[in-house]
Amino acid sequence: MLNGKNGSHELPTPPAAGALPTNRYAHVVGWGMSVPSRVMTNDDLARIVDTSDEWITSRTGIRERHIAGPKDSTSTLATQAGRAALELADIDPNDVDLVIVATCTPDHLFPATACLVQDALGCGRAGAFDVSAACSGFIYGLTLGTQMIRTGAMRTVLVIGAETLSRFINWKDRATCVLFGDGAGAFVLQARETPGGLLTSVLGADGSGGDSLIVPAGGCKLPASFETIRDNQHTLQMDGKAVYRFATRVMTESVREVTAKAGVPLDQVQLIVPHQANRRIIESSARTLGLSEERFVVNLDRFGNTSAASIPIAVCEAVRDGRLRPDDNVVLVAFGAGLTWGSALLQWDATPPAEPTGLARFRRQLSYSFAGLRSTARRGWRRVEGLLFGSQSPEGGQQPPKRGKTDEPHKPKEPVA
Numbered sequence: 001m002l003n004g005k006n007g008s009h010e011l012p013t014p015p016a017a018g019a020l021p022t023n024r025y026a027h028v029v030g031w032g033m034s035v036p037s038r039v040m041t042n043d044d045l046a047r048i049v050d051t052s053d054e055w056i057t058s059r060t061g062i063r064e065r066h067i068a069g070p071k072d073s074t075s076t077l078a079t080q081a082g083r084a085a086l087e088l089a090d091i092d093p094n095d096v097d098l099v100i101v102a103t104c105t106p107d108h109l110f111p112a113t114a115c116l117v118q119d120a121l122g123c124g125r126a127g128a129f130d131v132s133a134a135c136s137g138f139i140y141g142l143t144l145g146t147q148m149i150r151t152g153a154m155r156t157v158l159v160i161g162a163e164t165l166s167r168f169i170n171w172k173d174r175a176t177c178v179l180f181g182d183g184a185g186a187f188v189l190q191a192r193e194t195p196g197g198l199l200t201s202v203l204g205a206d207g208s209g210g211d212s213l214i215v216p217a218g219g220c221k222l223p224a225s226f227e228t229i230r231d232n233q234h235t236l237q238m239d240g241k242a243v244y245r246f247a248t249r250v251m252t253e254s255v256r257e258v259t260a261k262a263g264v265p266l267d268q269v270q271l272i273v274p275h276q277a278n279r280r281i282i283e284s285s286a287r288t289l290g291l292s293e294e295r296f297v298v299n300l301d302r303f304g305n306t307s308a309a310s311i312p313i314a315v316c317e318a319v320r321d322g323r324l325r326p327d328d329n330v331v332l333v334a335f336g337a338g339l340t341w342g343s344a345l346l347q348w349d350a351t352p353p354a355e356p357t358g359l360a361r362f363r364r365q366l367s368y369s370f371a372g373l374r375s376t377a378r379r380g381w382r383r384v385e386g387l388l389f390g391s392q393s394p395e396g397g398q399q400p401p402k403r404g405k406t407d408e409p410h411k412p413k414e415p416v417a
């Protein structure tokens with residue numbers, strides 16, 4: 001509103017803290033996952049580095065992991081998981097308001113992987129961005145998506161955790177290459193008036209531990225050079241013991257904090273879906289929390305640590321196996337590079353819809369083909385625009401001529417004192 005007296009803009013009074021519209025809840029209405037078809041077992045790894053199935057299984061619980069093929073990338077896995085989640089929810093991609101991709105292994109530094117996914121899925125009306133919080137990224141993304149819905153800004157948000165860590169692994173480092181795998185998992189969040197869905201979450205960070213788990217090069221601080229490549233600085237480096245200590249501490253603290261914040265006692269939580277890094281970390285947290293291990297979902301034996309994808313993949317499997325049922329309270333809890341951590345308390349109220357009819361399947365196939373066509377047409381039009389208006393600035397004026405070899409060298413302006 002424009003204030004007549006002094007021309008300043010008056011902002012509406014912000015709502016008091018915690019006074020969000022109480023009749024909007026972010027419910028999970030769809031979920032999906034995707035992993036590459038290639039499986040690498042511990043024995044396969046033992047042929048590459050000095051390790052053994054016995055060592056990996058006893059120290060981590062991991063038996064095998066899925067590894068991206070030449071045609072897979074974070075965006076392709078994310079697109080497949082996102083599509084599966086939208087299909088399950090029977091939601092048209094054009095009804096999605098926002099695509100969030102949590103990843104620490106994006107296709108490019110920019111554009112955001114979320115934009116590639118938005119285009120591939122045909123979410124024509126959606127905004128899109130990535131969240132960088134490593135293995136905690138899915139909890140961060142869920143929290144953002146939920147707040148977008150609870151504030152009334154958006155109705156449908158697609159949150160995806162997706163990683164292709166195999167491309168950032170030093171395959172000669174036995175201490176790290178045995179731990180990770182590739183994959184993606186997705187949730188569709190949608191506004192509902194009935195209470196439920198994501199009730200609350202807790203996020204945390206401690207940047208002082210950033211170098212415990214890091215890909216040192218490739219950013220502006222250490223751009224790619226002969227030396228960074230020679231010294232393997234574009235691959236993941238980890239202080240395993242420091243991360244282990246941090247993980248066991250924050251997992252228990254974070255579970256306690258989120259249940260207290262939500263006002264849901266631990267004995268009313270049916271299931272805990274922890275980040276799938278190491279079976280020993282999960283067992284230690286279960287002991288400290290005084291909970292039976294049965295209440296924890298563990299599938300890292302088949303996937304390894306898929307970072308931001310690990311929680312949504314584990315949720316998909318828990319629903320499929322009937323371990324997560326409507327009206328269950330479930331805690332999702334993660335930790336990772338940053339260092340970061342996060343937990344969310346979710347009231348799982350989603351019943352999988354009936355199998356889609358043949359007509360619905362056909363309609364969807366049509367919409368995916370349309371998304372592909374739309375993307376190709378837009379790329380084509382951008383080329384035509386370039387040919388037609390290439391020499392014009394966006395305002396319609398002529399651009400200055402390109403500087404040739406004989407031009408005067410460019411003199412930088414004197415800095416203003």
Ligand code: COA
Nearest residue numbers: 051052055059135174175178240241243244277278335336
């Ligand atoms: N195969 C065989 N031996 C291995 C090995 C492997 N893959 N990796 C390490 N070793 C060796 C070490 O060289 C060391 O040998 P040494 O005693 O002769 O020096 C020995 O095993 C013990 O190594 P250590 O690092 O002490 O093992 P650990 O019991 O701490 O387990 C991790 C290592 C990585 C499994 C454990 O620290 C861990 O899980 N940390 C957390 C990592 C994590 O979750 N990261 C992701 C967070 S999102």
